[in-house]
Amino acid sequence: MANNGHNGHHVPEALGLTPAEITADQVSRVVSSGPKYRTALILSGALFALGIVGFVIRALEGFDDRSIWGYYAATMVWLLTTAGAAPLSAFAFRMTKANWRKPMVRAAEIWGAVTIYIFLLLIPMYFMIPSSQTGADSFRPTIWFHASWGAPHLWSAMGMLGFILAAACFFWITTVPDHAVLRDSDASRSWNRRLAIRWRGTSTQWQILQVGIILFGTFFFMGLFTAHFLVPSDFALALVPGWKDAIFPAYHMLTALQGGLATLIVTMYVMRRWGGLSDYIKMEPFWALTKPLIATCFLWFYFWWCAFIVYWFGRSDGEIGVLRYIQFETYRPFFLAGFLLCFLIPGILLIANPVRKSIIGPTIVSLIILVGLFFDRIRIYVASFGVPNDEVGHHAFDLSHALPAMILPDAIDIMMIVGAISGAVFVYLLVTRLVPPISMWEMKEDVLLRVIRPLLRGTYTLIGKPR
Amino acid sequence: MKAPVVASDQLINEELLNTVLVTNKRFWMLAVLLSTGVFAAVVVVVLLIINGLSITGFNRPVMWGFYITNFVFWIGISHAGVMISAILRLSQAEWRRPVTRAAEVLTVFSLLTAMMNPLIHTGRPWRTIYWLFPYDFARGIWPDIRSPFVWDPSAVFTYLTGSTAFVFIALVPDFAVIRDRTTGWRHVVYGALALGWRGTPRQWKLQIVAGVLLSAIILPVFVSVHSIVSWDFAVALVPAWHTTIFAPYFVIGAVHSGVSAVITMMAAMRWLFKWDNYITPDHFDSLGRLLIVVASAWFYFTLLELFFSIFYVESHEIAVWDLRFFQWPYNLMVIVFVFTGYIFPVGLWLSKRVRRNIVAMFWISIFVNIAMWLERFLIIVPGLQYKQAATFSWGSYMPSAAEGIFVLGTFCFVGLLLLIFSKFFPLIPLFDIKEGKVLTTEIQVGRVGVPAVYREE
């Protein structure tokens, strides 16, 4: 950042590109890909294939024994918590009219397309959970209560499908003007023509676009809540005896907000560092995103604590059993890792201004959070999948017996973990061939609405906010 | 967001200090009305101290009623100040400027009012010191810090201290304005309160940093206060109380009712002090949009509470929900609560015309708070009324007139305190309005001027 040298007041910088230059640059990125891109695509594709091999080997063992699928479930839910939630930033900061969002929205939205892949990973998990008639006294708790038909599998899957649909629609609507640009360029391909839906850029079309973004964004937001209500209640709460925890879906949603922000920050860093987008993605969005990120780190502790204190005070057998199983005895190493990496370490690091006001600082913190969330998903989902069917439905663990033992990953699990994550990266890379990684129409809007202007003896950024 | 009508600094002083420097007829009428309500409440308290809790409708097993409901309600209202001030300050929302002070002051007064409720509820308020404060060196009996009833005062005391400091620090520059406009003893008092303020760049920088820093510190306190209030209930093994969701559920409900109360107050201020140039339909529009999000989040938590209470289909949990949903008069209250707390207001707030209609917003905000009061009542009373095996006698709770008068009196008390505050201090921060004027301008895009704000990097 430049300094006028007079009194320490910073002189702001402008983007420095004209709308025409933005178009030319972004269109060229869709047309041709560099060696770094091809390497990343081949590598992620190969690892994805390895994951598929792992999945097939594991599937040969069948779906009846849920415990061998714990790590698969944890990885799938981790992807839902991180990549699946990343598009929310694009919607939320549009709604607050935050100007700094403009270079980063597309990086977030592309993860919306990846949710389709995440849903595919989810499908096998429905073969692993018991029906509502299973378990002690032929009853297991579900949020569908005593509904016998299709519960929980069909209803839950339909809810998830709604979420995926909203995510895909949100991704599509935000890219319509850019598809029109591609359609009119030399890079035109048939999907650009179809997805641009005869966009011409009339005032009415721009207005409809804004309304469409609000509507699909709202559906996505609601879908995210639904997903983080259905998945944790059907795949975790319902499987662990005594785990009656109303805050858990909200906690799960909170971790999704945290994971989404962390995923976005890491994505922006990669795009800047290896994607050649450093002219667009500067420090501003990194710095701005750390504010909600630090809030989510402290809220992580808050939501965990709210459940803990009620259980600790209640002290019923079921409550103490759950605390011992998923937090303080069986899965303690994973719980502690999650506690340190999702809350304590990032929380302390982000208090420091120099860490937040940099590019590498938020990126490292985000990586720490992503790793922490992975451990957190393990202690939740591997633990839940480790409870045998005949225990399901009991109100309390029988503390006179040993709790189920901790399950550690084997080679097949590692193959599936690496493969599933690489698969998400692979899909993301493929989608960047479809649309530019920077939202052209919003960057052009930025050029119009961000002005550097003097006021008395200083020079400041002036940001226009249309009504 | 449309900027308020541009006024010169002199005019801003004149208009916003009109409450301090002159007093109109409406002010006195309202003051007399509110004082009457407060007096009635004081009479009730005196009667309660003389006669004990027999003047209330408490009956086994329901020993928590209107007072505790009212306590939770006012703690909830107190969440308005920080929600508006801190979050909008941190997110640099321009429209916050005329809203912040009144909201912060509402926090302080509603906290004071809230704490009166449990004290009076004890019947012998002076004895509460035994379980609150570790002082008893002679007998060797100390308070039980494992009890949420000790956590509670510690949180409220912190919040009250913090929000008072927050209000005071932001008032210092405005004290200087009044100091410069008054003579005699008032000049001396305001001069002392202004601490010798001059308006140097250092003082302004500290004022701005203070706003952000105090906001950042007070936000976690704000979250803790209502969480701890919720644990008064949630850590007990009472069916439908013992749930992990209570803390965030109480906090978000508090924000819902608190921000609604800010709307009520702003509409009243606009009417009473004729601040049409400062409190504009734009502010109600923004608050309405904020409330759509807040109310929906609150409703989500309400559903989580319901779903996971009956997750295991346990008979004692079902019994409480049966009481709430299907037994008279709670079933009527639930209907009123759901409709006036969420369905009607959010349905109406979706319309921009409603959001910009100040009269409509005023009435909707009042209905929201009726719902939020009922919500607390519905949590507390049916939860206690559930027939447990160990209870030897059952009655039902019917609040007495004395309790009703006291509850109404607390509303008058908060109103009166706000009115008295407005007589001595500006309810809209003068310097904040003037800063908004300096920082907002327009940029030309094609043939249209777009409102724009200077941002410091």
Added chain:
Amino acid sequence: MASILGLFDTAESAADATLKLDAAGFTNDEWEVLTDTPYPEGAFGEKDPKHTLFRYPFVGALLGFFSGLLITLGTQVSFPLVTGGKPIASFPPMIIIMYEGTMLGALIFTTIGIIIESRLPRVTGPGLYDTRITEGHIALVLDAPAERISAAEGAFREAGAVDIKQE
């Protein structure tokens, strides 16, 4: 040392006066601008004020934390009564009160810090000052050796000061 105050009725003329003070060889260590609202930093070419406010909440938080620890641990050890099967030194409830203590300390120290770092209170009152500042006028106050005051006065007059006061 003498002091002079120049009062301006527009921000532009005050900014102009600061340029003239620069030209007359004054540095921004020697003058201060008084306004009734915060202007963006550097708008008058004024010195960037440095402060150490961020240290205060940490000190307060530390004191508050240990006060909380003392009260909670002290009361439990002094009156060792088992309630609800919880241990005598029960950390979860202690954490709640210690947290409130920490925040209370941070809030009180921050408030004190704001006042001290703002160089307040000024028991002698605002000093060389004009009440028109709180009506929107901008004042420049310059402290310099008496022989240089006339140069400053010249700069103020040239920039269109509406009033000049000396002390």
